[in-house]
Amino acid sequence: MLSPHEIAALMLLETNQQSEYLDLGDLDALCERQLVLLEKLASGDEQARLTEQGRSILRSVGRIH
Known part of the structure; x- marks a missing residue:
């Protein structure tokens, strides 16, 4: 189960x-x-992005369609 902070x-x-x-x-x-997923950028920085599973969680709480 995810915490409110994680959601x-x-x-x-x-x-x-x-x-x-x-x-x-x-994170x-x-x-x-x-x-x-943390993606390494050409600059050396990391960028976080949602996976399909992350998007599924948001759909289940009614955040995205």
């Missing part, structure tokens, strides 16, 4: 893709559950 983190990622504002513990938990 909120999914919602933030779905709307603006800025993982630097997220709690690292929440780690979402990565472990394969709901978020």
